[in-house]
Amino acid sequence: xxxxxxxxxxxxxxxxxxxxxxxxxxxxxxxxxxxxxxxxxxxxxxxxxxxxxxxxxxxxxxxxxxxxxxxxxxxxxxxxxxxxxxxxxxxxxxxxxxxxxxxxxxxxxxxxxxxxxxxxxxxxxxxxxxxxxxxxxxxxxxxxxxxxxxxxxxxxxxxxxxxxxxxxxxxxxxxxxxxxxxxxxxxxxxxxxxxxxxxxxxxxxxxxxxxxxxxxxxxxxxxxxxxxxxxxxxxxxxxxxxxxxxxxxxxxxxxxxxxxxxxxxxxxxxxxxxxxxxxxxxxxxxxxxxxxxxxxxxxxxxxxxxxxxxxxxxxxxxxxxxxxxxxxxxxxxxxxxxxxxxxxxxxxxxxxxxxxxxxxxxxxxxxxxxxxxxxxxxxxxxxxxxxxxxxxxxxxxxxxxxxxxxxxxxxxxxxxxxxxxxxxxxxxxxxxxxxxxxxxxxxxxxxxxxxxxxxxxxxxx
Numbered sequence: 126x127x128x129x130x131x132x133x134x135x136x137x138x139x140x141x142x143x144x145x146x147x148x149x150x151x152x153x154x155x156x157x158x159x160x161x162x163x164x165x166x167x168x169x170x171x172x173x174x175x176x177x178x179x180x181x182x183x184x185x186x187x188x189x190x191x192x193x194x195x196x197x198x199x200x201x202x203x204x205x206x207x208x209x210x211x212x213x214x215x216x217x218x219x220x221x222x223x224x225x226x227x228x229x230x231x232x233x234x235x236x237x238x239x240x241x242x243x244x245x246x247x248x249x250x251x252x253x254x255x256x257x258x259x260x261x262x263x264x265x266x267x268x269x270x271x272x273x274x275x276x277x278x279x280x281x282x283x284x285x286x287x288x289x290x291x292x293x294x295x296x297x298x299x300x301x302x303x304x305x306x307x308x309x310x311x312x313x314x315x316x317x318x319x320x321x322x323x324x325x326x327x328x329x330x331x332x333x334x335x336x337x338x339x340x341x342x343x344x345x346x347x348x349x350x351x352x353x354x355x356x357x358x359x360x361x362x363x364x365x366x367x368x369x370x371x372x373x374x375x376x377x378x379x380x381x382x383x384x385x386x387x388x389x390x391x392x393x394x395x396x397x398x399x400x401x402x403x404x405x406x407x408x409x410x411x412x413x414x415x416x417x418x419x420x421x422x423x424x425x426x427x428x429x430x431x432x433x434x435x436x437x438x439x440x441x442x443x444x445x446x447x448x449x450x451x452x453x454x455x456x457x458x459x460x461x462x463x464x465x466x467x468x469x470x471x472x473x474x475x476x477x478x479x480x481x482x483x484x485x486x487x488x489x490x491x492x493x494x495x496x497x498x499x500x501x502x503x504x505x506x507x508x509x510x511x512x513x514x515x516x517x518x519x520x521x522x523x524x525x526x527x528x529x530x531x532x533x534x535x536x537x538x539x540x541x542x543x544x545x546x547x548x549x550x551x552x553x554x555x556x557x558x559x560x561x562x563x564x565x566x567x568x569x570x571x572x573x574x575x576x577x578x579x580x581x582x583x584x585x586x
Contacts (some may be wrong), residue, residue, distance in 0.1 A: 126217050128209050129371055129411050129456065129467060134449055139194075139202035144358075147196040151356055151388040154192050155509050158185040159394040159548040163559050166393040170269040171433040171534070172478040172527035176445065182443040186400025187211055187536055191399055193243055195405050196354065199361045206408060207378060212433065214408050220448040222376050222413045224276070226346040229274045229320030233414060233486040235450045235472065237419050238441055241520040247276035251457065251490030255282045256500040258308055259438055265312035267505035267560055273585070278490030281305055284345060291520030293321060293328045299335045302327040306336040306343055324378075324488055325534030326350040326471035328364035337373055345374040350489075352406040359409060367410045378452065378488075379406030383439075385431050388423050392431040395419060399439035402452065414486065415443060416452045425494040427461035428471035429440025433530060436475065437482040437523065444483025455479035455515065457489035460541045462548015464566060469491070469536045469573045472507070473514045474533045481526035487515050491550055501551040511525035513574070517582040529580045542547060 158164075162181040165420060167343040187201055187208070221234040224245075233245045249268045255261035261282050269277050282305060290521055291301045305323055313321045327333045337343045349370035351363045372376050381402025383389040389398035396417075403415035417439035421432055436453050443451035456475025460465035476487060491511045496502050518526070540546075551557065554566045561571070574584065 126213050127206065127408055131479060132204060132409050134202055136197040136202060136359070136364070136420065139197070139204050141202050143201065144196060144198065147479045148388050151193055152390065154189055155394045155397050157392050158189060159390065159395055164393045164397070166391060166431070166434060168430055170527050171430045171530050172437045172481065172523045173434060173441070174523040176529065177247055178444050179438060181443040182400060182438055182448040185397045186404065186442060190220055190404045193401065195409065196358045196490070197360070198354070198358055204359070214404065215447050215449065218447060218449040219413050220450070221448060224269050224346065224348055224376055225322040226344060229318050231322070231348050233450045233452070235448045236483045236485045238444045238483045239481060239520065239522040240483060243516045244484055245275045245520045246273065246512045246515045247322065247486070247490060248274035248276060249278035249457055249490045250280055250492045250503040250507070251278040251493055252370045253280035253496060253502055254498065254500045256279050257287065258282050260551065261314050262304070262308055263557065263560060264311050264505065268508045269313045269316035269318050270377070271505060271509045271512055273516050274508055275403035276324055276488055277309065279305060279323065279325040280557050281511065298329065298330045300331040303335045303342065306342045309538045310341055319535070320346070320555070323347045324350060324490065325526060330369070330421050333366050333370045337369070343375070348376045348378045349373070350378040350380065352378065352410060353402055355382040355384050355414060355420070357381070357402055357405065367528055372413065377410040377412040378414060378416060379410040379412035380405045380452070381403070382417055382418045382420050383435065385419060385421045385435055392434050395435045396433045396438040396442065398444050399435060403439070403443065405583070407449070408583035412580070414450045414452055417443060418454045424460070424541055426456065426471055427458050427564040428456040429452055429541060430534065433475055433478045437478040440479055440482035440484045449485065450485035452488060453479055453484045453488050454489050455484065457487070457491050458494040460494055460545035461537065462493045463507050464549035464554045465546040466569060466573055468507065468538060469548055470502030470533050470537045470550065472511060473577065474530045476514050476520065477518045477526045477529050478510065480515055481521040481523050484571040487511070499550065504551050504554040504562065506554070506566065510570070514582065517584050532580065
């Protein structure tokens with residue numbers, strides 16, 4: 126199999142080209158493949174169940190990976206792989222990734238379409254800003270206590286000593302991200318889950334590497350997140366993370382985002398680039414797990430019809446044609462804010478489709494798509510929802526998931542671009558001192574949960 130250092134060498138020695146030329150190469154190749162394989166988008170059925178279509182997307186994804194390759198933004202060179210190298214990476218996949226430690230160890234294993242095996246869920250509020258270490262500690266601890274979550278995402282306290290603002294590419298970034306992960310380790314230990322895996326990824330490689338410490342920080346049993354930049358690009362900063370992760374001995378997360386309406390084309394061809402990016406990300410990071418992710422170029426949600434279709438189809442392609450665990454997103458980033466019914470509907474629609482389609486791990490955390498500078502924006506109840514829905518969706522076939530999603534879309538589809546409810550902060554949704562949801566929020570949660578029982582989801586409690 127291609128080694129990491131061969132990839133780095135190709136970043137230095139590959140064909141030189143302008144980034145704009147590479148972008149157009151993506152569009153030309155995927156457009157031609159879409160026509161050759163007669164790929165289509167069925168808007169009326171957002172969770173597809175056409176096995177032949179999934180297989181065609183898989184074949185086209187391999188060809189796209191070979192024909193397009195990856196663009197290194199630092200050297201302006203095209204990193205290319207042969208078909209034999211891509212196929213060898215697929216055949217070499219072990220089928221699972223072990224993550225976490227002790228009694229909190231979990232296995233991110235390949236899942237089939239409709240697989241009854243529960244997926245792994247990494248919750249927490251992804252990259253949220255916290256007003257103080259005390260608020261962050263409470264949030265981490267309460268999210269870790271949710272029984273249907275297996276891991277937790279990192280946020281960031283925005284000021285050092287309540288005074289100095291944390292800035293990217295600045296000494297404050299390295300310092301505060303290190304302090305943040307130490308805070309997380311204390312919080313998950315207090316929650317009774319000291320070995321729970323932590324998902325942490327700072328804006329720069331230097332700050333990410335600074336968080337790694339077997340005693341107080343990111344352990345070798347946690348994952349170092351990285352991968353490709355949308356679309357099909359890599360930087361030395363991302364390669365620096367992976368170089369360290371290889372030396373440190375930790376699992377690597379290879380993610381890539383296809384842009385629907387970008388150079389990936391529309392929802393009929395974006396699944397091809399999602400598959401290609403997942404495979405290329407594995408080759409670059411030497412990962413056993415692929416991240417065929419997606420985003421819409423206009424919609425600030427992953428729960429629009431086109432996104433659910435793209436994610437479901439890409440996951441199905443991996444599920445049917447490989448042993449690779451696919452960490453394809455559900456709807457970890459809705460348009461609506463926390464504390465609203467629409468937030469729950471959007472998150473459920475994306476995750477139901479992903480799990481039914483064979484997603485092995487949904488570890489992107491959960492939060493409103495755009496949070497701006499709002500601090501403490503969310504609560505542990507959204508993590509509970511993500512965990513409960515993902516686990517309860519195990520065993521659903523795409524046809525049934527499609528029925529559920531079609532019932533959910535009319536409840537929020539008209540309020541995605543302009544009128545999505547903004548949402549609420551932790552102190553607005555929880556009694557912070559008692560560390561419990563406010564009664565009106567809990568009643569909303571239970572009401573929405575009852576609706577999903579009527580859809581046939583079987584929750585543990």
